[in-house]
Amino acid sequence: MSATLLGVSGLTKRFGGVAAVNGCSFQVDEGTITALIGPNGSGKTTAFNMITGYLPADSGEVTFAGRAVKRPNPTRLYRAGLTRTFQQARVFPGLTLLENLTVAISQPWRTLLRRNVAARDRERALTLLEEFGLERLGDRPAGELSFGQRKLLEFATVLMGEPRLVLLDEPTAGVNPVMVEQIERHVRELHARGLTFLIVEHDMHLVMRLCNPVIVLDGGATIKQGPPAEVQSDRAVLDAYLGT
Amino acid sequence: MSRLTRTGVLRAVVVFGALAAFPFVFPAQWIVNIAIFTLMYAGLATAWNLLGGFSGYLSLGHAAFFGVGAYAIAIAFTHIGIGGSGYKPFFALPLVGIVVALVSVPIAWVALRVRAATFAIVTLTLLFVVQQLAFNLHHLTHGSQGLALPPPPFDVSTFEQPFYFAMLGVFALAFFTCWWVKGSKLGLMLFSIRDDEDRARGVGVRVTGAKVIAFALSVGFTGMLGGVWAYYIQFIYPQFAVDPLITIGAVLMAFLGGKGTVWGPTVGAFILVPAQQYMAYKLGASELYLLGYASVFLLIMLFLPRGIIPSISDHLARRRSGRPDEPPGAVASAPRATLPGGMAP
Amino acid sequence: MHLFIQACILGLLAGGVYALMASGLTLAFGVMRVINVAQGAMIVLGAFLSYTLFTKAHIDPFVSVVLLTPLMFLVGVALQLVFIRPLRADEREELSLLVTWALALGIEGLLSVLYKTNYRSTITSYADKSWRVLGYHLSEVRVFAFGMSVVILTLLYLLLTRTEFGRTVRATVQNPVSARLLGVNVDKVSALGFGISVATATAAGAVFGMVTPFFPGSHYDLISRLLSIIVLGGLGSLGGAIIAALFMGMAEAVFAAEISPTWSSFTFFIVLIAILLLRPQGLFGTNERGAL
Numbered sequence: 062m063s064a065t066l067l068g069v070s071g072l073t074k075r076f077g078g079v080a081a082v083n084g085c086s087f088q089v090d091e092g093t094i095t096a097l098i099g100p101n102g103s104g105k106t107t108a109f110n111m112i113t114g115y116l117p118a119d120s121g122e123v124t125f126a127g128r129a130v131k132r133p134n135p136t137r138l139y140r141a142g143l144t145r146t147f148q149q150a151r152v153f154p155g156l157t158l159l160e161n162l163t164v165a166i167s168q169p170w171r172t173l174l175r176r177n178v179a180a181r182d183r184e185r186a187l188t189l190l191e192e193f194g195l196e197r198l199g200d201r202p203a204g205e206l207s208f209g210q211r212k213l214l215e216f217a218t219v220l221m222g223e224p225r226l227v228l229l230d231e232p233t234a235g236v237n238p239v240m241v242e243q244i245e246r247h248v249r250e251l252h253a254r255g256l257t258f259l260i261v262e263h264d265m266h267l268v269m270r271l272c273n274p275v276i277v278l279d280g281g282a283t284i285k286q287g288p289p290a291e292v293q294s295d296r297a298v299l300d301a302y303l304g305t
Numbered sequence: 306m307s308r309l310t311r312t313g314v315l316r317a318v319v320v321f322g323a324l325a326a327f328p329f330v331f332p333a334q335w336i337v338n339i340a341i342f343t344l345m346y347a348g349l350a351t352a353w354n355l356l357g358g359f360s361g362y363l364s365l366g367h368a369a370f371f372g373v374g375a376y377a378i379a380i381a382f383t384h385i386g387i388g389g390s391g392y393k394p395f396f397a398l399p400l401v402g403i404v405v406a407l408v409s410v411p412i413a414w415v416a417l418r419v420r421a422a423t424f425a426i427v428t429l430t431l432l433f434v435v436q437q438l439a440f441n442l443h444h445l446t447h448g449s450q451g452l453a454l455p456p457p458p459f460d461v462s463t464f465e466q467p468f469y470f471a472m473l474g475v476f477a478l479a480f481f482t483c484w485w486v487k488g489s490k491l492g493l494m495l496f497s498i499r500d501d502e503d504r505a506r507g508v509g510v511r512v513t514g515a516k517v518i519a520f521a522l523s524v525g526f527t528g529m530l531g532g533v534w535a536y537y538i539q540f541i542y543p544q545f546a547v548d549p550l551i552t553i554g555a556v557l558m559a560f561l562g563g564k565g566t567v568w569g570p571t572v573g574a575f576i577l578v579p580a581q582q583y584m585a586y587k588l589g590a591s592e593l594y595l596l597g598y599a600s601v602f603l604l605i606m607l608f609l610p611r612g613i614i615p616s617i618s619d620h621l622a623r624r625r626s627g628r629p630d631e632p633p634g635a636v637a638s639a640p641r642a643t644l645p646g647g648m649a650p
Numbered sequence: 651m652h653l654f655i656q657a658c659i660l661g662l663l664a665g666g667v668y669a670l671m672a673s674g675l676t677l678a679f680g681v682m683r684v685i686n687v688a689q690g691a692m693i694v695l696g697a698f699l700s701y702t703l704f705t706k707a708h709i710d711p712f713v714s715v716v717l718l719t720p721l722m723f724l725v726g727v728a729l730q731l732v733f734i735r736p737l738r739a740d741e742r743e744e745l746s747l748l749v750t751w752a753l754a755l756g757i758e759g760l761l762s763v764l765y766k767t768n769y770r771s772t773i774t775s776y777a778d779k780s781w782r783v784l785g786y787h788l789s790e791v792r793v794f795a796f797g798m799s800v801v802i803l804t805l806l807y808l809l810l811t812r813t814e815f816g817r818t819v820r821a822t823v824q825n826p827v828s829a830r831l832l833g834v835n836v837d838k839v840s841a842l843g844f845g846i847s848v849a850t851a852t853a854a855g856a857v858f859g860m861v862t863p864f865f866p867g868s869h870y871d872l873i874s875r876l877l878s879i880i881v882l883g884g885l886g887s888l889g890g891a892i893i894a895a896l897f898m899g900m901a902e903a904v905f906a907a908e909i910s911p912t913w914s915s916f917t918f919f920i921v922l923i924a925i926l927l928l929r930p931q932g933l934f935g936t937n938e939r940g941a942l
């Protein structure tokens with residue numbers, strides 16, 4: 062239960078002299094819903110970008126599933142079971158919802174010239190779309206979706222690769238309350254099925270009821286990691302949020 | 306999405322049937338001559354579309370590979386001696402295509418490591434490198450003097466026909482490959498790259514492999530068309546075999562018809578090439594013709610950037626569903642989630 | 651050794667002009683994410699304009715620069731408004747490549763109609779003169795051209811660093827979205843930036859016409875060199891472009907002197923490939939992957 066799935070130590074990134082992430086260290090245990098919180102600009106997204114291989118780190122180490130990630134690369138990490146969503150909900154606007162999902166299924170090279178959406182993949186994608194309440198729109202281009210629907214679709218897409226750890230970057234920002242509930246339900250269900258989550262989230266009520274432990278980032282460094290109640294009453298965390 | 310709809314197949318059968326019958330119905334040499342160039346550009350635009358339209362990587366240097374194909378045939382003629390029997394060079398075409406495709410792989414691998422704008426720069430530079438090579442490798446290409454191929458021993462009255470069918474064959478090959486790819490997993494990968502490459506990488510799409518394959522296919526066909534062209538023209542110079550106008554023509558046609566669609570580049574070529582030949586005939590002076598070309602291009606970019614086929618099919622879809630007209634491109638204009646610098650925030 | 655140093659001097663002088671040519675290209679990219687493939691054609695246009703003023707009105711090219719740059723600045727602003735501004739933001743980066751390529755073609759076509767397609771060069775009274783310093787030849791025209799490039803680049807630097815307008819330009823280069831939020835009129839900055847870019851091309855064109863024979867199709871060769879330079883320097887980086895230009899100018903000249911003049915234009919391509927393999931973001935580009 063408490064095996065470390067993702068370990069981050071001393072992660073650092075500077076943008077022109079300003080450290081966005083500065084010696085950030087934390088770990089995510091298998092089977093948890095871990096929250097990563099911190100004031101705006103504290104480096105949460107930047108940390109995600111480095112962990113998932115979108116941004117080369119200046120220094121620091123990342124381990125995933127017990128192995129050091131030497132040269133992080135989004136494609137390889139996805140195949141290894143580490144995946145993420147983006148803060149502004151990125152989907153493939155020109156592809157249909159079904160295609161959005163099936164393109165995320167790992168395929169061997171030899172099937173390259175086979176039909177784009179194989180019957181079996183279609184089944185799987187439809188099932189997932191049903192779970193997310195998007196099955197009606199299966200053959201519509203994703204560009205037609207509302208922002209909230211895009212967030213759902215993006216979430217659904219990353220599940221196609223059967224990940225072990227999902228990083229969600231502000232899954233509920235800009236989404237209506239009904240959909241927030243829906244997203245929370247999905248996280249809980251998937252968690253019950255054995256998925257581990259690392260979630261950047263601004264809605265503190267959601268964090269407090271959904272996540273444990275909570276990691277707090279300030280100025281690019283971890284200042285606290287612990288159960289929600291403990292974090293909530295921590296002096297340093299309050300200071301960080303109140304800006305003193 | 307089913308790959309072969311009945312109307313789709315029917316349309317292809319009708320069009321290619323008509324194209325096969327064409328030189329028998331209109332045997333006049335000047336007509337077949339125009340038709341040969343139309344097919345050549347239809348093939349070039351279709352091949353360009355396979356990379357540019359599908360993956361969004363706009364190559365400005367396809368003429369380089371056209372030139373390589375042309376010189377491959379011409380050099381094989383003069384230095385290896387495949388000429389003489391008339392049809393032999395046509396049988397060498399698949400080899401030309403394969404060699405050009407293989408040669409392009411390392412180039413593609415380097416050029417496709419960078420994002421689209423830099424890719425365009427590299428391909429454009431490649432164009433001039435190949436042109437310069439054609440000038441400088443004097444012993445192979447005879448430099449600026451040009452390289453002559455012995456005249457093919459075809460009957461004068463039906464002289465153009467073998468070339469017509471060679472062009473048609475290569476065009477058909479490019480066309481059906483494009484069609485096939487569009488409905489395949491490779492097509493899906495390419496479209497996801499076009500929409501958002503960073504995110505495609507994040508959901509396990511092997512972007513580099515997909516791009517390199519598309520590039521190799523695309524330039525392979527381009528090289529084959531260059532080979533047929535060289536044999537038909539019989540005399541090639543560096544500045545005509547590796548001519549930026551060839552790329553620009555192909556790109557223009559793909560845009561006019563609709564990039565990313567199967568039929569778009571063909572439609573674009575069938576409209577523009579005859580019009581262009583007519584203009585060249587009317588205006589004569591090639592300088593004016595350059596201006597005309599540029600104006601048409603600018604007009605299309607500004608007023609019909611999505612092309613004919615997507616515009617029509619949108620219109621039809623809207624009519625069918627009875628929705629009011631939306632501004633064109635409502636779907637394609639969905640916000641691209643990239644910050645300046647193209648980085649994921 | 652003598653030959654090598656002579657080549658370095660020649661290359662440095664040529665590199666200064668390349669730097670002027672490339673500065674506009676990289677500035678336009680920085681501000682608008684537009685790769686102006688027509689930059690080469692604008693340079694050739696500048697060469698023809700100053701050629702005409704010289705042959706018809708006997709105006710020295712260095713003087714005509716003063717007349718032509720303001721004029722071409724306005725032309726640049728107009729071109730931006732008509733051809734670049736209408737492109738949708740999410741497609742601008744790719745479509746502008748094709749639009750500016752078509753512009754290049756249009757300029758080439760126009761020049762071919764007006765001047766026909768033979769080679770010309772602007773030959774002033776001091777064209778063949780040169781100074782001898784420590785046994786090395788310093789061609790007067792090339793030294794003047796270098797000097798003019800330095801002056802214009804300095805003015806450009808001062809404009810970018812010392813003025814309010816320059817601050818808005820730099821903010822836009824760094825991040826158009828937040829620049830807009832901070833009240834920068836990005837559309838205006840883009841139009842003016844393109845104007846400046848065309849103005850520098852014109853100035854460079856005037857001296858280009860004195861050191862190299864040119865014809866309407868010369869722009870292809872130019873643009874492929876300039877594009878290699880700005881990739882080497884890091885797209886959008888002005889300082890990078892200048893250093894890359896000086897480096898490439900010298901590399902080309904040394905290659906021509908020491909190895910082979912016929913193959914010297916390949917220097918650009920070789921360096922381009924090397925940079926893509928080793929450091930795809932360019933020497934001074936940002937270091938994110940995919941940011942190039």
Ligand SMILES: Nc1ncnc2c1ncn2[C@@H]1O[C@H](COP(=O)(O)OP(=O)(O)O)[C@@H](O)[C@H]1O
Binds near residue numbers: 103
């Ligand atoms: N590509 C970038 N270039 C320069 N600065 C950046 C870049 N990305 C992020 N930053 C800066 O790094 C800091 C951390 O940003 P970010 O990781 O997005 O914070 P968060 O997600 O916690 O709100 C911010 O000050 C931001 O301005």
Ligand SMILES: [Mg+2]
Binds near residue numbers: 107148
């Ligand atoms: Mg963030």
